[in-house]
Amino acid sequence: MNPIPNAYKKVPMMFRAQIRGRSQLHYIDPHKEKDGEKQDVQYWAEEWIEKAEFIPLTNQDDSQNDTYQTQTYQIRWRFVTNGGQDDGMIRPVIGGYGIPFYPGSSMKGAFRQACEQAEQAGTIPPNRCNLYCGDETNITPGILRFQGAYPINDWTENLVDLVHPQQGWQVKTPNTRGKHLLRGESAYALVSLVQPSLRFSISSSKPLSTEQWQEIWQIWHDTIAAGLGTRVSAGYGQVETDSTSILYQVRVKGQGQAAKLIDGTGEFRPTIFRASLRGHALRLFGGLTNDKTAEALVEQLFGGVQGKGTVGLLKLGFETEELRLGTFGQNGYKQPTYNVEGEMIWSLTRPLPDDQHAALQNLVTDLIWFAMVFGGFGKSWRRADHRLFYPDDEYEKLIGCHWQWAGEIDRKNAFRVRSPKTISKFINSVLDTAKTWMKLQGKIPTPNHPANWRESWHPSRVQVWGRWAKNRDECVAIDWLHKPYQKGIVRGEKDKSIRRTSVTGELGQIGRLWHRMYPPKRLWIKKEGKLEPISTNRFIELLTLFPDESPEFKQFLAFLQQKPEGFELLWGGKK
Incomplete structure (x- = not known):
């Protein structure tokens, strides 16, 4: 008998040996992705659907x-x-x-x-x-x-x-x-x-x-x-969600680059909220203790696979009220986008003693507000949405995202970030909340020995600069990401730029700068001796920096010391 050529190709993916060249279901082959070929797991799913029967x-x-x-x-x-x-x-x-x-x-x-x-x-x-x-x-x-x-x-x-x-x-x-x-x-x-x-x-x-x-x-x-x-x-x-287990619930809306599924279509994935809060918890704990303790605290909250595995205390729910998926770009550059509004709900997976329940409720609340104030959620969360804040109509790339509160938000937390001058106190209160949770878990904060990570939230590793912007057209720092922030002063001196340096990063490299246009929605003014909120279209423009020793970073920090366009150091920068 003559052997059947390429006989293995007649065997369904489900029954093939899980090795390269036969079937690797969990592996995303970058070469196939680049050439537009289907991945093994896509063939697996198609073969499954084709043979499955349907019961009406x-x-x-x-x-x-x-x-x-x-x-x-x-x-x-x-x-x-x-x-x-x-x-x-x-x-x-x-x-x-x-x-x-x-x-x-x-x-x-x-x-x-x-x-x-x-x-x-x-x-x-x-x-x-x-x-x-x-x-x-x-x-x-x-x-x-x-x-x-x-x-x-x-x-x-x-x-x-x-x-x-x-x-x-x-x-x-x-x-x-x-x-x-x-x-x-x-x-x-x-x-x-x-x-x-x-x-x-x-x-x-x-x-x-x-x-x-x-x-x-x-x-x-x-x-x-x-x-x-x-x-x-x-x-x-x-x-x-069981209402008795809810720790914090808030309505948000945002826009940005949608996750791209394996077939190239876009999807809004609520996992972006969990990823953001987990990352920020790691940064905050990393500034308060060593790396192993910080990682253990985060796994306790969000779960993990270290050792025998940990079921986290926190559970995410997101009730989508409105969702529009679309695309951005043309001429060969098209990226999926989302516009979404809904309720973000964080709840407990199991009961806790009253003191720990209260402390975790405060921690989750602060993590959500921290994420909203300094960045956003999902892809390119370190940048303000260029579609809103970059004036150059010829810029064709999809960069950044924009998130804001929707509906009524609690005035107590909104008051904490009512202006650039309140940011320092807000950060310190978030760190105090994290310390309280640590102590209840038997972990003593050791801020003099933080984790040696790029983005540990410690005053010697991070600087937060901020200013008021009267409206979105007054966004200043977004220009600095793409053009020189300072022209050469003397003849022969080069223009100073942070583009494509370790400050801003580039394709395949994460920068050390976050840029956020935070819309507080309200200002507080005194009426008859009491503070009353009024609506506003202003933004708090924030730059969060994690300096390295590069000459570009040193020059940029020296530039900021001159308080350009009203930027002031709000927190950090301490040795």
Whole structure:
């Protein structure tokens, strides 16, 4: 018999050896990306969809009788179960007919945990867990059977998801040209469902009353409030948030460059809020203690994979009220964009003692305000949105983002950042909040020995400069990013510029400068001896600098010392 040429190509990706040249599902091949070829994981997803069968469940109502019931829940964003991996690629559990499902075993485990918490809280009678799920000896089985859940809407769109961890590159690495040397900092693929409607099924070995079924579904309702599946703390698997666990909730709106999926389409990803707060927590703790302690504190808050792994205390939810996706650019340069407005919700994954609950509530609040005041969220968050603040119409690149508060915000926090002169006090209060949390965790702040990171938030490593801008046309520093900030004074002297230096960075290199146009929305004026807020179109223009020893940086700092256009040093710059 003649061998079949390239026989391995006839084998579905799901069953190929996970090696280069055969199938690497989690790996994003930069050469294929450059040449416009499909990645292995895209072929995997297409082959899966092609062979999967579809059960027409969409128009069926949830079943209700005394021994079997179903309830349907809508996942807000993406969802992925925690069972089933191929060579490190996370993917949904796949059941009969090729349909993804949430396993009944996972459902039972999550239900029992919530049931035990309800027993401890006294909201249900004792021994309910043993009645429903069986005792721990497995001698007496429970009366409930958990069938799990299947999606009942179209689950086949945008299955291929991307994860791109950048914590080391964004915060720690002194020379960001060496990103290729950092382990775990490259994009990798996973497969998740976008906004599936999941129908959950529970049956009973004996008839139950309406009141009993109501109690069972209330327990399940409390279960899913904590999130389902994996990557819950990053916003996956969220259905709705238990109001009793909310630490801080605020309405925001923003615009910027959308995340690009593996097929080139854009997507607004709520994970940008978690990435921002995690990064800022790392910077702040890094300025208060050594690197290992700072990393441990951040993993306690947001979760991590060090050691046996940590489930974080914080969970993110984002309720999108309005979203418009678009594109920017032409003539071969097109980037996906977003305009979004919604509620950012941070909540607890488990109960805490009252003193720690209050301290964490303050910390989360301060982290959100810190992120909003000094930068933004998502791609290019270190820059103000050039579409709003750069006057040169010929500039064709999409750079920066712009975020602001939407709706009513709490006056207490807004008052803390009402002008450039209040920024120093605001920063110190944020650091005090972080210190309070540290001490409650048994960690003593050691600000004289900060982490040796590029962006540790320590007065010897960072400088914050600021000024008032009457409107967006009065943005000053954005010109300095692209043109000389100072002409040569004497004959033969070169113009001074920070463009394409370590100050601003360039393609493949993160700079050491953040530029933000923060819109406070209100000014406070005295009326009859009391401070009253009035609306304003002003901006607080801020430059956050992490100086190195380059001559360009030294020259730029000397220039700022002259207080150009009203810029003043607001915080930091201490030896």
